[in-house]
Amino acid sequence: ATLPYDDDNIFARILRGKIPAKRVYEDAHALAFHDIAPQAPVHVLVIPKGRYVSWDDFAATADDTEIAGFVRAVATVAREQGLVEPGYRLLANVGSHGGQEVPHLHVHLFGGRALGRMVA
Ligand code: 5GP
Secondary structure (H helix, E strand, C coil): CCCCCCCCCHHHHHHCCCCCCCEEEECCCEEEEECCCCCCCEEEEEEECCCCCCHHHHHHHCCHHHHHHHHHHHHHHHHHCCCCCCCCEEECCCHHHHCCCCCCCCEEEEECCCCCCCCC
8 A cells, every 4th residue: 555645745845835956847736846966967856746655656546647746847848958859768667666765756867967877
């Protein structure tokens, strides 16, 4: 079972504007901002506006409009960041073995250099 959503998690606070973030994109479904500890020249996090703990929670419980909106928003951010032609990487960590630290679904967008093969 998925953990209950914690309204005090750091990304919930960013969504409410209580904590500053370098925002790069926002629409009805999603917000995107720079990761505070970038692992690549471009490292942006894209989050849904709804209260979803993880990718698993989102896929299981969000309605189709929200899911479609979020997927399109992730792709739009990648395009706006100029990543599509050279290419980029998407990553969503889920749960403890996935190394997920913040319990609000976020997709990492990495780009700006050749990222190499991902082994795990
Ligand atoms: P996770 O391991 O949960 O997939 O990734 C969490 C990410 O959030 C990490 O890459 C971390 O650097 C980033 N992060 C944690 N706290 C903050 C914050 O307060 N602001 C921003 N912009 N990023 C954060």
